[in-house]
Amino acid sequence: MNTKKYKQPEELLLLPRLLDCQIMDKDGMRCGKVDDIAIEGKPGQKLIATNIIVGVGNWHKRKRDIFSRLFVWFIPHTTPRQLPLAKIKRVDPLIELICSKEEIYISSLEKKITSVLSHIPGGK
């Protein structure tokens, strides 16, 4: 097969740009990285990217090398969150959402740390 003449559609070229990209909510709060991308479709059919996946719980699926496995073993196994592409306002080059961080997910650990820090003078 002559691969030189093959050109990838622009949508597919965009996907590697999205992976590992910083996500920012509508208030300018950073709220995770694109840890994976969910694509629907079957071989021979049109593939459609539906969601971006946020959450370290997904790393062991995406990368199977020894470093990732070891590291994932040490971190809490949070359930990855799926964010519909419709929630993305723009990719420029951070991914900006149309919703706030609270609407997506805040872990109980983050809430606890926030509460402790808020009680220290100057923390809030």
Added chain:
Amino acid sequence: MNFLDIFLGVLTAVGGFIDISNLVFNTQAGAIFHYSLLWPIVIGAIGIALYSEMAGRIAAVAKKPDFDLIRERMGFPLGMTTLIASLFITIMTCAAEIGGIAIVLRLLSALPYFFTILIAGLIILLVLWLLKFKWLERVFGFLGLFLLVLILVAFNLHPNLKLVGEGFIPQIPSHLSPPHLFSYLYFVIGVISSIIMPYNVFFYSSGGIEEHWTAKDLLTNRVSTYVGYIFGSVLAVALTIIGAIIFHPLGIQPQLLNSVALGSTIVFGKIGLIMVLLGILFAVGGAAVETSLAGAYSLSQFFGWHWGRYEKPSKTPFFTLTWIIIIVIAVLILFSGINPVSITQYAVIFSIVALPFTYIPIYLVSNDKFYMGKYVNGRITNTLGIVYLIIIVICAVTALPLFFLSQGGST
């Protein structure tokens, strides 16, 4: 164009140039090899200016700090390896800097060393909690200017300017026997590495985001890095000259941080001693702040947590917790009794091994039109960038063998 901003940026860069690793490596380099290790300072200064300018430009235009780039460009596994290595080095360096503060506090107060370690850790925690980014950077940068006294000291020791000038020519002294040659090469790498340590770039690029830089700030970025760092390197030259004139004739290899203050005391007496101690205090204090923040920036940027000292701590919970933990670990390391100077030597040599993974993503993104548009590197920057990547890779590959062959520069 805001001239005040540019002026303040330059002063901050000059005052913030020196940290404990420069104080140790440059003074020892002068003491052992006289002026023949001045040229690596120039190489290091141009390198840090070049890559800090690129990192600042990326922060201003693409809004991406260094560890964002590392994860995006190096990929997940290599990015994570770099993260772990960087955190290890940053914590070690932070411990060395806090140890430096503790040593100066002990000299100024005569309190027990372990007590001054605790005070130093608490001061850094308090300062980081209370001050916003701009003030953190400028307070320590300006007060670090006390170290300018080192330039006056170096002049007053009347160095032979011809010999000093010859020291700026890249050289490997022909009279050195193999063990001394390894030691010399180890110091070449140590001097370069002490200037271009990765935490500098992490802190600088994150600072650009903290201060909400835009393309309008590119001139400030360029002048602060090139003028500020290159003037800052004069302090490193002064340290080498002081080491060469005071310690080299006596055959002494200074192993203590207070040795640096000796030259100032000889020339200017008590006032000189106080000035240089204050300069060291604020220089290593600023570096302690930079390293603890650099570690927290790295982790937060890798995981995508909200970060920044422009926010209240409760708005950036994981980021805040990270810098607190880094300072606590650093203090615990010092409580184990390890000499901060020894920690510095290990941190500097290990940092050069991780350096290529820090600088390559900066080079790639600063050439990427998708991110940078018309602000991609020019031809000269690109050529120098490639030359420096080659230098960094050579240093990274040879650092550990030279460290072991020279027994940490003591042969």
